[in-house]
Amino acid sequence: MGSMAAVLDTSAAPAGSVQQRIAPQLPTTARLFHATCAFAVQKLLLPPWIFLRKVKTYIISPGETYPDQIKAYPALKHLPIRIFLPPGYDRTSTKRFPVLLTIHGGGFVLGNPWDNDPWNRAFSSNHGYLVVSLNYSKAPGSPFPKPVYDLEALIQLVLADTTLPIDYDRIAIAGWSAGANLTLAVSQLDTVKLHVKAVVPLYPVVDFVPTQETKCAGRRYKPDLGGFRGKDKDFLLAMSPTFNWAYLNPGTDLHDTLLSPAHAKREALPKNIFMIGCELDMLAPEAWRMICSLAGKRVPREDEVVGRQMMAKEGELITGNDDRYAWEEVIKMDGGARYKWLLVPDQVHGFDQDSIGHMVGNDVKCLKDAKMKTEKMIEIIGGWLDDVMDVDK
Numbered sequence: 001m002g003s004m005a006a007v008l009d010t011s012a013a014p015a016g017s018v019q020q021r022i023a024p025q026l027p028t029t030a031r032l033f034h035a036t037c038a039f040a041v042q043k044l045l046l047p048p049w050i051f052l053r054k055v056k057t058y059i060i061s062p063g064e065t066y067p068d069q070i071k072a073y074p075a076l077k078h079l080p081i082r083i084f085l086p087p088g089y090d091r092t093s094t095k096r097f098p099v100l101l102t103i104h105g106g107g108f109v110l111g112n113p114w115d116n117d118p119w120n121r122a123f124s125s126n127h128g129y130l131v132v133s134l135n136y137s138k139a140p141g142s143p144f145p146k147p148v149y150d151l152e153a154l155i156q157l158v159l160a161d162t163t164l165p166i167d168y169d170r171i172a173i174a175g176w177s178a179g180a181n182l183t184l185a186v187s188q189l190d191t192v193k194l195h196v197k198a199v200v201p202l203y204p205v206v207d208f209v210p211t212q213e214t215k216c217a218g219r220r221y222k223p224d225l226g227g228f229r230g231k232d233k234d235f236l237l238a239m240s241p242t243f244n245w246a247y248l249n250p251g252t253d254l255h256d257t258l259l260s261p262a263h264a265k266r267e268a269l270p271k272n273i274f275m276i277g278c279e280l281d282m283l284a285p286e287a288w289r290m291i292c293s294l295a296g297k298r299v300p301r302e303d304e305v306v307g308r309q310m311m312a313k314e315g316e317l318i319t320g321n322d323d324r325y326a327w328e329e330v331i332k333m334d335g336g337a338r339y340k341w342l343l344v345p346d347q348v349h350g351f352d353q354d355s356i357g358h359m360v361g362n363d364v365k366c367l368k369d370a371k372m373k374t375e376k377m378i379e380i381i382g383g384w385l386d387d388v389m390d391v392d393k
Contacts, residue, residue: 021209025250034245038109038140046110053114065117067133073157079135079150081158082113084124089165097130098170098391101155103186105177105350107243108139108147116176118354119378127382130165132158136182139246148258151186159195170389172198174381177283177350178243180204184261188268198272198388200381203349207262207286208254210302212240218285218300220307222346227363229348234282235359236349262290269294271337272388274381279307281349288341295329295339312345314365315372319380338388342380344373352377 026034067082068089086097102120104111113133124131134154136147159166173196175183180201187196216234223230248259257264275291277284284306292299300306307324318325319342328340348366350356352374360366385391 021253021255023208023244023248023250023252023254026245030241031245034242035140037242038246041110042138050112065121067117067120073154073161075157076150076154079137079154080113081135081154082117082120082133083164084120084131084133085165086124086128086130088128089130093165096165096167097128098167098385098389099172100124100129100131100385101158101171101173102131102133103136103151103173103175103179103182104133105175105179105353106138107239108144108178108247109243110138111178115353115355119352119374122375123378123382126378127386129382129385132164134158139243143249144247144252145185145256145258147182148185148189151182152189152192155186155192155195168195170197170391171195172200172385172389174200174202175204176202176353178205181206181261184264184269184273185258187270188257188261188264193270196270198274198385199270200274200276200385201287202276202352203278203281203283204261204275204287205283206290207260208244208248209260209263210286212237212282214302215282215285217303218288218305219282220279220284220305220309222280222309222311225311225346226365228360228366229280229346229363234280234349236282262286262293266294266337267334271335273338274340274342274384276342276344276377276381277306278347278349278351279343279345280347283349284343288343291339291341295327295341296331297327297329307343307345314369315376316345317342317373317376317380318345340384342377344377347373 068085069083070080071083072080100123102116104113104115113135116133120131120133123129134151136150173183173187181204183199183201184204184206186192187199219234221232223232252259254260255263257268273291273294275287277287288306289299312318320326325343325345326341328338331337344351347370351370356370357367
């Protein structure tokens with residue numbers, strides 16, 4: 001899952017002061033607690049889960065979502081990538097394919113490129129794209145900005161790989177949660193921005209400045225949904241302090257645009273951005289504000305709640321006639337740009353991931369709704385990218 005609001009030292013200075021712009025040095029006891037949590041998850045809890053997942057993938061149900069290639073470049077051999085070739089690919093042909101580079105989430109601490117295998121395979125198969133699942137070093141061993149520059153180097157290696165059928169005029173980046181933050185960060189770097197035509201951040205963290213309380217105040221709560229989705233607290237709250245401690249060194253400028261892309265100027269980012277949020281996610285308000293600002297629309301207040309209280313139909317994405325859920329702005333000046341917003345109703349952060357099943361347990365209604373909305377969302381993203389990148393089917 002993604003990283004959350006930074007823990008600010010509000011006692012050190014009055015509101016709006018320079019001191020609130022930086023990540024504080026936490027007390028020793030807090031640092032020890034977060035270090036223990038990060039170690040326990042990375043070294044004790046995660047390895048058995050990864051082993052069981054590999055057993056299921058390779059032995060019980062092999063081949064369905066497995067990548068066509070797993071590759072490690074010598075310069076970054078500790079960061080293997082996963083390659084999904086489009087249907088009809090023929091290595092003897094000179095045909096080139098549009099490319100979607102994807103970046104997994106995990107709060108900058110957890111996660112692996114194979115987390116998104118089902119999504120990547122579905123996208124490649126349904127839309128005929130070459131999908132490359134990228135990798136990056138994890139915090140706390142590699143805090144900000146190391147993952148950003150890992151991805152920059154890896155993208156350069158992928159684009160220089162003559163064995164891949166890349167259409168260099170049609171390259172996009174998508175990412176989830178912390179990975180969505182990294183899509184907006186790495187695409188600001190000139191070496192990457194030069195090649196990227198569109199960015200699709202899915203439920204990203206885009207601003208480390210607001211407090212957790214501020215972020216949660218703008219999230220929609222729907223107890224009538226019941227089950228996992230009807231809870232009165234966001235499940236990300238428990239993880240966020242540890243993720244923030246791991247990723248942010250004391251003294252880090254929280255307004256740094258590679259950390260908090262919401263503070264980047266429009267011209268610093270690629271011109272085509274499709275921002276996707278989840279209605280039941282504490283990160284949705286900041287993503288909503290960022291895309292509204294980029295598009296020149298009214299920017300919602302920090303206490304303005306996303307979405308609506310009324311529940312949507314099962315599996316429904318609200319794609320028209322309601323700007324709270326979906327809109328697109330086309331800006332014709334300065335070479336043109338397109339900004340699109342989609343808020344997924346009645347769903348939580350990470351709803352489109354296989355790992356959602358481990359969180360919601362036997363909440364069948366939540367899982368069924370998530371599956372239906374994931375399939376529709378993949379179709380919408382693919383259609384938008386085709387249009388933006390002028391992909392001829």
